Amino acid sequence: MAHEVRGVVATGKGRPVSLETILVPDPGPGEALVKVQACGVCHTDLHYREGGISDDFPFLLGHEAAGVVEAVGPDVKDVAVGDFVVLNWRAVCGSCRACLRGRPQYCFATHNATQKMTLKDGTPLSPALGIGAFAEKTLVAAGQCTKVDPAAAPAAAGLLGCGVMAGLGAAVNTGAVSRGDSVAVIGCGGVGNAAIAGSRLVGATTIIAVDVDDRKLDWARGFGATHTVNAKESDPVEAVRELTGGFGADVVIDAVGRPETFKQAFYARDLAGTAVLVGVPTPEMTLELPLLDVFGRGGALKSSWYGDCLPSRDFPLLISLYLQGRFDLDAFVTETIALDDVEAAFTKMHHGDVLRSVVVL
Numbered sequence: 565m566a567h568e569v570r571g572v573v574a575t576g577k578g579r580p581v582s583l584e585t586i587l588v589p590d591p592g593p594g595e596a597l598v599k600v601q602a603c604g605v606c607h608t609d610l611h612y613r614e615g616g617i618s619d620d621f622p623f624l625l626g627h628e629a630a631g632v633v634e635a636v637g638p639d640v641k642d643v644a645v646g647d648f649v650v651l652n653w654r655a656v657c658g659s660c661r662a663c664l665r666g667r668p669q670y671c672f673a674t675h676n677a678t679q680k681m682t683l684k685d686g687t688p689l690s691p692a693l694g695i696g697a698f699a700e701k702t703l704v705a706a707g708q709c710t711k712v713d714p715a716a717a718p719a720a721a722g723l724l725g726c727g728v729m730a731g732l733g734a735a736v737n738t739g740a741v742s743r744g745d746s747v748a749v750i751g752c753g754g755v756g757n758a759a760i761a762g763s764r765l766v767g768a769t770t771i772i773a774v775d776v777d778d779r780k781l782d783w784a785r786g787f788g789a790t791h792t793v794n795a796k797e798s799d800p801v802e803a804v805r806e807l808t809g810g811f812g813a814d815v816v817i818d819a820v821g822r823p824e825t826f827k828q829a830f831y832a833r834d835l836a837g838t839a840v841l842v843g844v845p846t847p848e849m850t851l852e853l854p855l856l857d858v859f860g861r862g863g864a865l866k867s868s869w870y871g872d873c874l875p876s877r878d879f880p881l882l883i884s885l886y887l888q889g890r891f892d893l894d895a896f897v898t899e900t901i902a903l904d905d906v907e908a909a910f911t912k913m914h915h916g917d918v919l920r921s922v923v924v925l
């Protein structure tokens with residue numbers, strides 16, 4: 565039996581999203597039906613709506629969610645009805661070449677639900693990042709459900725499902741930031757501020773926040789930035805160098821994802837430093853750099869998908885730190901909203917008014 569619920573759908577490139585009745589099938593083998601409790605609005609949802617990710621409209625948006633498992637299909641063993649879960653977009657397969665080499669955080673064949681959720685007329689929906697959680701219920705692969713401590717507030721816990729994990733992991737996993745390091749983060753939205761919070765958590769001593777919006781820089785201080793730079797007022801490369809003894813930071817994270825910000829990250833690194841790209845570029849963007857500088861400056865240029873996280877390892881760990889008061893996930897939740905407020909939340913995100921608007925159901 566299909567469940568008739570409401571969901572936020574992007575019907576065409578650049579068109580405002582709309583709240584539609586959608587049909588969610590009962591879980592088949594390897595699938596789980598999840599009653600969504602909260603889902604954050606991530607910039608990637610907006611990229612989908614703008615056609616920046618693919619042309620597979622209509623999209624069922626939302627992918628940063630927590631909820632309770634309502635039903636599981638045959639053969640599902642790792643999650644059960646009633647479990648409180650954070651949804652992930654890296655349900656590791658266990659058998660691809662990355663998994664077989666013991667690197668499941670790079671899994672190249674992650675699982676999604678096999679059955680399609682549809683509009684009422686049967687049109688199949690493309691769920692954002694294989695999740696689609698701006699909906700009262702969603703159907704995912706069971707491996708996309710990561711069980712965590714139900715003491716966590718759903719609006720905060722769900723943020724681990726994408727932006728916070730992506731930012732924190734870009735610093736801690738991909739960039740391997742550790743104690744005593746200097747770090748600069750370009751773009752301090754939800755993702756960038758999570759990179760800042762992660763850098764503080766692992767003991768970075770200099771944490772430089774760069775943004776074009778002073779409100780974001782105020783938030784960044786709260787998450788652990790030791791210095792802030794408004795890129796409209798001063799050249800971020802010069803500023804980062806000045807704040808690091810003239811050398812540049814050990815790790816620079818680009819949480820914007822534009823050629824100019826990646827170039828800033830490239831040149832704001834110390835020699836042998838690491839630049840991490842976590843912001844998502846659009847298809848027409850290209851990068852030009854003197855190859856001699858790529859060679860001569862040494863170090864590493866990395867990109868970070870989902871913070872190179874392993875949900876089964878990282879989500880329970882971060883929820884534990886959150887519940888101990890050592891990692892302030894609540895501070896990322898600027899406002900809680902209803903399902904029909906997602907379009908307005910995009911506008912607020914665009915204007916820089918929020919770190920995260922979180923739909924609460």
Ligand SMILES: NC(=O)c1ccc[n+]([C@@H]2O[C@H](COP(=O)([O-])OP(=O)(O)OC[C@H]3O[C@@H](n4cnc5c(N)ncnc54)[C@H](O)[C@@H]3O)[C@@H](O)[C@H]2O)c1
Nearest residue numbers: 607608730751752753754755775776842843844868869870
């Ligand atoms: N790699 C991943 O796995 C992953 C996961 C989630 C999100 N993302 C991407 O990360 C990026 C950030 O997401 P978000 O939700 O934090 O978005 P956001 O819109 O909340 O934040 C972006 C921030 O960048 C700032 N900014 C814009 N232009 C700038 C510039 N030239 N210099 C400095 N700062 C600038 C904005 O003021 C804003 O504070 C997006 O591209 C999103 O798609 C990537």
Ligand SMILES: [Zn+2]
Nearest residue numbers: 657660663671
């Ligand atoms: Zn795999």
Ligand SMILES: [Zn+2]
Nearest residue numbers: 606608726727
């Ligand atoms: Zn996201």
